[in-house]
Amino acid sequence: MAKLDESLLSGLPPFSLLGRAQIREILDQARTQRFDEGAQVFCEGMDATHFHLLLDGYLRVVRTTPGGDQIIVLHISPGQLFGIAAALHRDTYPATAVTAAESIVLTWPSHLWEGFTSKYDGFATETYKTLGRRLGQIQDTMTEIATQAVEQRVAAAILRMVNQSGRKTDAGIEVGFPVTRQNISDMTGTTLHTVSRTLSAWEKDGIVRSTRKHIVVTAPHRLVQLCGH
DNA sequence: TCATTAAGTATGC
DNA sequence: GCATACTTAATGA
Numbered sequence: 001m002a003k004l005d006e007s008l009l010s011g012l013p014p015f016s017l018l019g020r021a022q023i024r025e026i027l028d029q030a031r032t033q034r035f036d037e038g039a040q041v042f043c044e045g046m047d048a049t050h051f052h053l054l055l056d057g058y059l060r061v062v063r064t065t066p067g068g069d070q071i072i073v074l075h076i077s078p079g080q081l082f083g084i085a086a087a088l089h090r091d092t093y094p095a096t097a098v099t100a101a102e103s104i105v106l107t108w109p110s111h112l113w114e115g116f117t118s119k120y121d122g123f124a125t126e127t128y129k130t131l132g133r134r135l136g137q138i139q140d141t142m143t144e145i146a147t148q149a150v151e152q153r154v155a156a157a158i159l160r161m162v163n164q165s166g167r168k169t170d171a172g173i174e175v176g177f178p179v180t181r182q183n184i185s186d187m188t189g190t191t192l193h194t195v196s197r198t199l200s201a202w203e204k205d206g207i208v209r210s211t212r213k214h215i216v217v218t219a220p221h222r223l224v225q226l227c228g229h
Numbered sequence: 230t231c232a233t234t235a236a237g238t239a240t241g242c
Numbered sequence: 243g244c245a246t247a248c249t250t251a252a253t254g255a
Contacts, residue, residue, distance in 0.1 A: 149230075149231090150230080150231065180246090180247065180248085181247075181248065181249095182247085190231080190232085191231085191232060191233080192247090192248085193231095193232080193233080193234095193248095193249085193250090194231065194232075196247095196248060196249060196250085197249080197250080199248095200248095200249070200250085210248095211240090212239080212240060212241080212246090212247055212248070213247075
């Protein structure tokens with residue numbers, strides 16, 4: 001594989017304070033991997049041998065309940081570190097990471113983590129910020145599931161995806177990776193049938209337009225109204 | 230209000 | 243043409 005350019009990392013928060021030489025150093029210790037849509041980068045319970053950064057694509061972080069159904073905990077966007085709770089404390093991964101779209105991932109052995117946090121300025125603090133944001137987001141979702149009606153939860157989930165990955169189209173703003181009704185039900189604690197009915201109703205109301213695995217939000221303000229924030 | 234069952238259509242490799 | 247994605251109606255907790 002060809003050498004990666006320093007510019008790939010230079011803009012990203014964990015590395016923003018670093019010079020070219022340091023970024024070169026970090027890149028030279030990384031392995032690059034491409035994953036097809038739907039592939040697992042690591043699996044819940046596996047030995048946490050590596051930590052990762054998503055260069056391109058999108059990931060779902062998934063936990064499987066004892067009952068066997070899966071819930072989508074959060075999504076990872078390009079430029080974000082993941083599989084890092086492992087590098088901090090745990091010896092196994094607490095969740096499974098599945099690619100939502102074809103993805104490029106940088107990977108480092110976990111034993112480098114200590115050195116990264118002590119050696120590279122800003123790396124540790126930015127990582128804590130990321131973890132804090134994710135924890136906050138998970139808590140928001142938990143609160144929604146406990147207190148909000150299904151329609152509001154689905155609205156919030158779609159808004160979250162759009163905020164994280166939205167791309168403009170002529171019709172509106174589109175979720176930047178493939179999503180199924182089933183995926184949305186796994187984020188909101190409902191069934192794919194209810195999600196399907198909800199989206200159909202919104203489509204009639206002109207709030208969204210959707211085709212298989214693609215959702216375009218045509219009236220974002222109305223979705224915001226629906227979830228009541 | 231929503232899950233479940235069931236029975237269908239649409240879509241894309 | 244088959245698996246997967248999606249839709250809709252009916253029923254009942």
